Amino acid sequence: MILALLATVLIGAGLIFFIAGTLGLLRFPDVLCRIHALTKADNIGLGLVAAGLALLGGSWAVAFKLLLIWLLVMAAGTTAAQLVAGHSQAEDER
Amino acid sequence: MNMALWFTLVGAALAAIALHAFFSRRHPLRRLIALNIMGSGIFLVLIGLARLYPGTLPDPVPHAMVLTGIVVAVSATAFGLVLLRRLARLGRGET
Amino acid sequence: MSGVTLALDLLLGLSLVWLAWRTLASPTLFGAIVLFIAFGLLMALVWARLDAPDIALAEAAVGAGLTGVLLLAALADLQQGDNLLPVREPLRGWLLQLILALCALGLFTLLTLALLGLPSPPPSLAGQVLPRLDGAGASHPVTAVLLDFRAWDTLLEIAVLLLAVVAAWSLGSHPHPNPRIVGSEVLQGLVRVLLPFAVLSAGYLVWRGGFAPGGAFQAGTVLAAAGILLLLSGLGRPFNGRHWLWRALLASGLFIFTGVALGTLLLGGGALDYPAGLGYGLILAIELGLTLTIGLTFIALYAGEQDAAEERE
Numbered sequence: 001m002i003l004a005l006l007a008t009v010l011i012g013a014g015l016i017f018f019i020a021g022t023l024g025l026l027r028f029p030d031v032l033c034r035i036h037a038l039t040k041a042d043n044i045g046l047g048l049v050a051a052g053l054a055l056l057g058g059s060w061a062v063a064f065k066l067l068l069i070w071l072l073v074m075a076a077g078t079t080a081a082q083l084v085a086g087h088s089q090a091e092d093e094r
Numbered sequence: 095m096n097m098a099l100w101f102t103l104v105g106a107a108l109a110a111i112a113l114h115a116f117f118s119r120r121h122p123l124r125r126l127i128a129l130n131i132m133g134s135g136i137f138l139v140l141i142g143l144a145r146l147y148p149g150t151l152p153d154p155v156p157h158a159m160v161l162t163g164i165v166v167a168v169s170a171t172a173f174g175l176v177l178l179r180r181l182a183r184l185g186r187g188e189t
Numbered sequence: 190m191s192g193v194t195l196a197l198d199l200l201l202g203l204s205l206v207w208l209a210w211r212t213l214a215s216p217t218l219f220g221a222i223v224l225f226i227a228f229g230l231l232m233a234l235v236w237a238r239l240d241a242p243d244i245a246l247a248e249a250a251v252g253a254g255l256t257g258v259l260l261l262a263a264l265a266d267l268q269q270g271d272n273l274l275p276v277r278e279p280l281r282g283w284l285l286q287l288i289l290a291l292c293a294l295g296l297f298t299l300l301t302l303a304l305l306g307l308p309s310p311p312p313s314l315a316g317q318v319l320p321r322l323d324g325a326g327a328s329h330p331v332t333a334v335l336l337d338f339r340a341w342d343t344l345l346e347i348a349v350l351l352l353a354v355v356a357a358w359s360l361g362s363h364p365h366p367n368p369r370i371v372g373s374e375v376l377q378g379l380v381r382v383l384l385p386f387a388v389l390s391a392g393y394l395v396w397r398g399g400f401a402p403g404g405a406f407q408a409g410t411v412l413a414a415a416g417i418l419l420l421l422s423g424l425g426r427p428f429n430g431r432h433w434l435w436r437a438l439l440a441s442g443l444f445i446f447t448g449v450a451l452g453t454l455l456l457g458g459g460a461l462d463y464p465a466g467l468g469y470g471l472i473l474a475i476e477l478g479l480t481l482t483i484g485l486t487f488i489a490l491y492a493g494e495q496d497a498a499e500e501r502e
Contacts, residue, residue, distance in 0.1 A: 072383070072386070075379055075382060075383070076379065076383070078375075079375050079376055079378075079379040082373075082375045083373060083375070083376060086373065097194075097195075097198050097238070097239075098239060099304065100198055100199070100202055101198070101202060101235060101238070101239060102304050103202075103301060103304065104202040104205055104206060104235075106296075106297050106300035106301055106304065107206050107297055108205065108206060108209050109296060109297070109300065110293040110294065110296045110297035110300075111206070111209055111210060111213065111293065112209065112213065113292065113293050113296055114289060114290065114292075114293035115213035115214075117289050117292075118286070118289055119213065121218065121274075122274065123218055123221075123260070123263070123264065123267070124213070124218070124221060126260075127212060127213070127221055127222070127225050127260070128213055130225070130256065131209050131212065131213065131225070131228065134228075134232055134252070135209075137244075138232075138235065139300065139304070141236065141239050141241050141244065142239060143304075143307075143311060144239075144241075144313070145239060145240055146307070146310075146311045147309070147310040147311060147313070150310070150313070150315065151315050151319065151330075152239075152240050152241070152315070153313040153314055153315040153318075154314075154315060154318050154319075154330035154331045154333070154334050155314040155315075155318065155334055155339075157241055157243055157244060157330075157331045157334075158331050158334040158335045158339065160241075160244055161243055161244055161247055161331065161335065161406050162335070162342065162343065162346045162406070164244065164247050164248060164251050164252070164406075165247070165251065165346070165350070165406050165409075165410070165483065166346060166349060166350070168251050168255055168256050168259070168487070169349070169350050169353040169486060169487070169490065170353065171256060171259065171260075172259050172353065172357070172487065172490035172491070173353045173356055173357055173490065175259055175260065175262075175263040176356075176357040176360055176490065176493070177360065178263060178267065178274065179263055179266050179267065180360045180361065181274055182266070182267050182274045185274060
């Protein structure tokens, strides 16, 4: 019961980060600001959701897989953000 | 309403929208995308049908068909893109 | 169906239709492709909702990944120099527009009527597949249909994939996709970390396909995505389809599949009628070949054929 409550709180907190990130993506003025908003959703938001799901998963194996997914998404997201930012900088300089 | 039925109707709507776009849009790349969306709509109808009756296991045969269908669709798309690039090169006077 | 999942399903279905509409109406080609990638991701979610994990896995790799990369690479190529692609005049005249709209509406109406008029319970082959799973070479129903009951279809499908590569190659070489991200050190670092994981998960998916959602199709697309990332990062050498080793690997799925078909024919059973007890091993061997063929097919279709002359320089 306490576990489920804790999981709900974690997932809810993660979703708030996702909503904030989406708002930033839609409302911020330029590419770099938007990436800044998005990475918050990806990293912390997904981390919180994954932590909540790991509590609900009920086994260490599930928790480990979720941790792995979170780490992989962070690595991929960071790289994608860097590539988009680099691309927009190259566009500006031309 | 039954959830699978809802998604089969969504699939039918996707197929209809994409059919319209396939004939009204003129850029070949857009037509390829329309064809892909039409494919997704049809796949959605098939898989929705496979589990239309709640409480039974989904029918695995449409699942297998759609799985091969997705892979064939992407290879056909890739071939279509190669054709397009060839056409564009011919238009630029290259060989 | 509880209220929350009902709301989720309604939202998913409506966003799917809305995204398709935005994709097809997008003013720019680049926007259309990006929206189409998002459409693929939503499709994967819908497959998961419809209890089709096999298809969700394939869609996440194909619809959201592979098709997007192929479209973007082609767009970059098409927008080089003057775009002289023959684009026909847009449809003129209200009568044509009306007929077209009626056709689309007619398709939707007829499909809907056909769906609503289905008998209850609707026809299903599950009743024939599920009792026979004990004697099949795979206990996962979808894999059993693909590689045992309907193995012929899958054999021919692999031939179709190879045909696509041969047809693409016969159109001559197209320039190797060379976007500006080639050489990015961050991307190279990611690829170095990701590549072993991708190969590992491809192997895992093949093995898992025997008894749970997974199999050669999903594994092959994961492998293809890994190969394309390797090419994009500039770490791998340009793919040279002319090399005999690549060609042999590309055709390995078809070779193994036809070999098994001939072998079972010679043993006296029907073609692809696996002898009792050998089904699991044979299916695993075929699936490993299929994974290689599917993976390399998409890499070959993405990379195009390097010019033999270019290669020598």
